[in-house]
Structures are given as structure tokens and as C-alpha cells.
Amino acid sequence: xxxxxxxxxxxxxxxxxxxxxxxxxxxxxxxxxxxxxxxxxxxxxxxxxxxxxxxxxxxxxxxxxxxxxxxxxxxxxxxxxxxxxxxxxxxxxxxxxxxxxxxxxxxxxxxxxxxxxxxxxxxxxxxx
Numbered sequence: 001x002x003x004x005x006x007x008x009x010x011x012x013x014x015x016x017x018x019x020x021x022x023x024x025x026x027x028x029x030x031x032x033x034x035x036x037x038x039x040x041x042x043x044x045x046x047x048x049x050x051x052x053x054x055x056x057x058x059x060x061x062x063x064x065x066x067x068x069x070x071x072x073x074x075x076x077x078x079x080x081x082x083x084x085x086x087x088x089x090x091x092x093x094x095x096x097x098x099x100x101x102x103x104x105x106x107x108x109x110x111x112x113x114x115x116x117x118x119x120x121x122x123x124x125x126x127x128x
Contacts, residue, residue: 013059019068020052020060026075029087030105039109040116042067063113070116074108077123098122 027037034049041064043049051057078086090105098118099107107115 012062012065015065016057016060017055019065020055020057022072023068024053026071029075030090031087032105036105036109039111040067040071042111042113067113067116070113070120071108073120074104074116074123077120077127081123081126096122 023041024037027040032040034046038044038046038049041049041052043052043064052060074090075086078089082089090108091103093099093101093103095101104119104122108119
């Protein structure tokens with residue numbers, strides 16, 4: 001029987017391709033610049049980012065999978081709440097307290113995974 005750490009690594013490997021493809025489709029829908037995409041993914045290395053974009057990575061980190069999961073949840077929630085304007089919403093200034101007049105993308109692209117979580121919670125709360 002495989003050890004738990006081996007199973008987790010195998011799960012990450014299985015999830016990596018679909019997660020990255022989904023992320024890059026969302027990034028295209030949101031018209032994200034390369035730097036914005038890197039910040040959402042928690043990456044500092046452009047070469048690593050380019051490898052991920054080409055699919056030349058066996059398994060991404062648990063942190064990156066968590067980030068992509070939040071982005072996907074935000075994307076799905078927005079499309080339920082705002083079917084016609086969901087993809088534009090992320091760039092619009094927002095007066096809700098957690099945004100302080102800035103856009104959701106400004107908050108999400110801080111580099112902190114906690115900010116992705118906060119935006120996801122906000123979107124989920126708006127859905128009721």
C-alpha cells in the first residue's frame with residue numbers, strides 16, 4: 001500500500017494538468033496579464049510560469065492547487081451571480097469593505113492566498 005505522502009503526490013500529479021488548463025482559461029476570460037496570473041498562482045519565476053503554461057510540469061504544489069481552487073470557485077460563483085458581466089466584475093472598483101474601493105483582482109493579486117480565500121468567501125456570501 002502506498003504511503004500517504006505518495007498518494008498525495010499522485011493526486012497532485014493527476015490534478016495538475018486539468019487545474020492549470022482551467023486556470024489559464026479563466027485567466028483568458030478575465031483578460032489577465034502575465035504578471036497578474038503569476039501573482040494569483042503565487043509564482044515569482046517567469047520561467048516556471050512559462051513551463052506551467054506549456055504544461056511542462058509533472059505536479060504543481062499544494063499551495064498552487066489551493067489558489068487555483070479559489071480562483072475556480074470565484075469564477076463559478078460570479079457566473080451564477082452575474083451571468084452577463086461576471087468576467088468584467090473582477091476589474092471593477094468595489095465599495096464593499098473588503099475591497100476599499102479597489103477591484104477584486106487588486107485584492108486577489110496581492111500574492112497572499114488568504115486574499116483569494118477572502119474574495120471567494122465574499123462571492124459565496126453574495127450568492128446566499
